[in-house]
Amino acid sequence: MSLIHNSPLNIEQIERNFREIAPPLNEAEAVLESNRCLYCYDAPCTHACPTHIDVPSFIKKIASGNLTGSARVIFDANPIGATCARVCPVEVLCEGACVEKTLMDKPIEIGRLQRYATDYAMRNDKQIFQKGESNGKSVGVIGSGPAGLSCAMYLARLGYAVTIYDKKPLPGGLDTYGMAEYKMSQIVSVEEARQVEKLGVKFQLDTEIISKTKDQKPKTENQITFEDLQN
Ligand code: SF4
Incomplete structure (x- = not known):
């Protein structure tokens, strides 16, 4: 409270300046965006991802309403997939490689779709993976x-x-x-x-x-x- 009181900015300016750069997609936006994907066989987006997430697979699962399955694909390749959905420079990685970018100038919003699926799993406390049987080590x-x-x-x-x-x-x-x-x-x-x-x-x-x-x-x-x- 005192920080805001001492700030030269008013609350509206602080709210505007610290607003998320890439806000979350709502359900309609996520369904629409996921259905734009061409589900490329040899997906360049997956090759461009440093953790090689199977991008068309997780996007397809969003399109079919299987959000837990989508989050599983993401977290299986990248246990910090929710963080990466927000901070990765997608414009030079997966989205930079998306064929939709070449064809239509606007790549699929892979980062925001990844956030949509991982947020769903975390918000609903989904148990995505199980602990393995103990090997004694x-x-x-x-x-x-x-x-x-x-x-x-x-x-x-x-x-x-x-x-x-x-x-x-x-x-x-x-x-x-x-x-x-x-x-x-x-x-x-x-x-x-x-x-x-x-x-x-x-x-x-x-x-x-x-x-x-x-x-x-x-x-x-x-x-x-x-x-x-x-x-
Ligand atoms: S390159 Fe683009 S259109 Fe192709 S699978 Fe990846 S996200 Fe979908």
Whole structure:
């Protein structure tokens, strides 16, 4: 309250300046947009995506009303698919490669469709994946940024007991602490971390793991340690 009181901007200006750059699609817009897709066989959008999400598959599922299935396709390839839907430079990646752009100048709005499906899954608390049968091995993951969360999710699905250690009070690393509010609010990446937690992954926040000596890599008490270097 006092921040707004001390700001040279009034509430309307603050609201306008911090408004989301790419607001969410409503249902009618999502259905319309998903039906514009040509479902290309050798989809250039998928090749252009750094995580190779099967874009035509998740878009087709939106068009047919299977939003949980759509979110599964996205999160299977990219456990932080809700974050990427908001912050990826889609104009030079998937949307830049979309054949609709070549044919009709306006690419399919892949980023906003991805957000539509992942928001649905998170808002409705869908259990997209299951924890794998225990293999008796444990892994400590240092850092809960994009790499740490992704590593933890895949390992938990394979049956590893995973603990994530992070020195910050909230999980998500760069996604939680390094994104401009008009692109994405912290709640999205914190919710993605919660999806990982639902697979049985433990979080030890406010916990810094440091090396014993300068030349040693930091180690956790788990059998194997993975370090998220981008965290
Ligand atoms: S390139 Fe465009 S039209 Fe083709 S599958 Fe991808 S999003 Fe759909």
